[in-house]
Amino acid sequence: MIPAEFEYARPRDVGEALRILSERAGDAKVLSGGYSLLPLLKLRLASPSLVVDIGHVAGLDGIAEQDGELRIGARVTHARLAADASIAARYPVVHEAAGGIGDPQVRNWGTIGGSCAHADPSSDWPAVLIATRASLLCRSVNGDRTIAARDFFVDAFQTAIEPDELLVEIRIPTPAPGTASAYKKLERRAGDFATVGVAVQLHLGADGRIDQAGVGLTAVAETPFAATDAEAVLIGAAPGADVFKRAAAAAAAQSRPAEDRHGPVDYKRAMVAEMTGRALTAAAARLHPTA
Amino acid sequence: MSNRHVTVTVNGETREADVEPRLLLVHLLRDTFMLTGTHVGCDTSNCGACTVMVDGRSAKSCTMLAAQADGATITTIEGMADGATLHPLQQAFWDQHGLQCGFCTPGMMMQASWLLGQNPDPTDQEVREGIAGNLCRCTGYVNIVKAIQQAAGEMRAKQDAAAEPVAAR
Numbered sequence: 233m234i235p236a237e238f239e240y241a242r243p244r245d246v247g248e249a250l251r252i253l254s255e256r257a258g259d260a261k262v263l264s265g266g267y268s269l270l271p272l273l274k275l276r277l278a279s280p281s282l283v284v285d286i287g288h289v290a291g292l293d294g295i296a297e298q299d300g301e302l303r304i305g306a307r308v309t310h311a312r313l314a315a316d317a318s319i320a321a322r323y324p325v326v327h328e329a330a331g332g333i334g335d336p337q338v339r340n341w342g343t344i345g346g347s348c349a350h351a352d353p354s355s356d357w358p359a360v361l362i363a364t365r366a367s368l369l370c371r372s373v374n375g376d377r378t379i380a381a382r383d384f385f386v387d388a389f390q391t392a393i394e395p396d397e398l399l400v401e402i403r404i405p406t407p408a409p410g411t412a413s414a415y416k417k418l419e420r421r422a423g424d425f426a427t428v429g430v431a432v433q434l435h436l437g438a439d440g441r442i443d444q445a446g447v448g449l450t451a452v453a454e455t456p457f458a459a460t461d462a463e464a465v466l467i468g469a470a471p472g473a474d475v476f477k478r479a480a481a482a483a484a485a486q487s488r489p490a491e492d493r494h495g496p497v498d499y500k501r502a503m504v505a506e507m508t509g510r511a512l513t514a515a516a517a518r519l520h521p522t523a
Numbered sequence: 524m525s526n527r528h529v530t531v532t533v534n535g536e537t538r539e540a541d542v543e544p545r546l547l548l549v550h551l552l553r554d555t556f557m558l559t560g561t562h563v564g565c566d567t568s569n570c571g572a573c574t575v576m577v578d579g580r581s582a583k584s585c586t587m588l589a590a591q592a593d594g595a596t597i598t599t600i601e602g603m604a605d606g607a608t609l610h611p612l613q614q615a616f617w618d619q620h621g622l623q624c625g626f627c628t629p630g631m632m633m634q635a636s637w638l639l640g641q642n643p644d645p646t647d648q649e650v651r652e653g654i655a656g657n658l659c660r661c662t663g664y665v666n667i668v669k670a671i672q673q674a675a676g677e678m679r680a681k682q683d684a685a686a687e688p689v690a691a692r
Binding site for chain 2: 233234235236237238239240242263266267270271273274283285287311334335336337338340341422423
C-alpha cells in the first residue's frame, strides 16, 4: 500500500515546526513515531499535502518531575515510559499502560504525543490521562495553551488541538501520598487494540475513605471518557469489594460500546464491569492510608 | 512534489538515493538497494516480517518513511552473518528448526537480535513477549523460542569468553 503524494518537512526545532504549521494549517499532518499516521496514509484515510516530521525536533523528549507534575515530552516513546523505574514506582498506571501498547516495535517508535494527537477511540493513553486528570500542553506561534485531558478527546480521531498547534508536553499531576493507580486492558490477541481499557486512580483520605477518584475508559464509546458515575460512587466510600462492584456497574452503564468483531454490546458492557472491578482491586491493593 | 535526497548507512555501507517523500523504508531497502531479505508481509504494521534495526531500535520498515530514516544507521538480515559464518541466531534457527516456510524468519531474527541486546538472558515468557510483534503462521513459536534461547546462551558464552582475559589480569 502506497500513500498518496505529499511534501515532507523535517524541522529542527519547535519554532520551525510551529512556523510551518502556521503557514500550512489545515493541510499539514505532524509525524512523530509514525505508527498511527503511516497506517492512515497507506490506507489513504488521510492524505495531507504536507507531512511535518518532528522526529528530529529537539526538546520534545524529556521526562521530568517539576512543579508537582510529571512532564512528558510529546516525543517520548512508549518503550521509554515502560522502562522508566521511577515511573513504575510512582505512576503505576502510566507504567502498566505503556508496557501494554501494541508490540515491542510499536513501543520502540510510537510516542505518547503521537498517540494522544491521533486519538484512536481504542488507544490506551487517553484513559490514563483522564483518570489522572492530566493536561496536554499545545503550542502555536501565538503561544501556549493547556488543555485538560477530560476536554481534549473530543470525538473519534478528533482532539482539541488546533490545526496550527503542536502538542508538546503531557503533564500528569504527581500523586499525593495515599494515592494508588492501575491500568487493566482486555485484548483479544497480543498486540491488539483494547476491547476494553480501564485506568483508575484513587486517593485515600485520613479517615480511610476515598476522597479522590479517577476512572478513564477506552474502546467503549466514540471516544475515551471519564466514568463520572463510577467516580461518584467511589467518593466518600471506604475501599472494598461491594463499592467496587457498584462502581464497576456504574462504569458499564455509562459506557456506549459498539458491536464489532470483538463482540456484541452486552458482552462489552460486561467486560467494562469486569475490568473496572479488576483495576479498582489492583489499585486498592497498592493503597496505604496516610495522614 | 520534490524528491528528497536520503543518505543512510546500511549494514556498514553508506547508501544514497533520491526518493519520493511517500516511499516506505522497506521499499527503499528492497527495490532501490535490492536488499530483498527484508520481507513485506501484511503491510499493515502487524506481522513484523519487515523488521529491521534503525539506530539500534527494531522497527517495522513498512511503517517508516525512507525520508524519516535519512541519516540513520540500519541493519537488515543481510548484515547479520559475519562473511560465511552464520550469526548465532541464524545458526540456532537452523539447529532448532525455528522456521518452516521462512517468510517471517528475517524479521523474527532482527527482532530477536534487538531483544537479546536489551535482555541477554531472557525467560521463555520474555522471549515470547519480545517477539509479540512478529507473526509466524507455521511453527507455533515453540522452536523459535528454543532457537532464540540457544542463541542467547551462545552469545552470553562468547561475551564471557571475550571478557575473560581482562578479568584474569
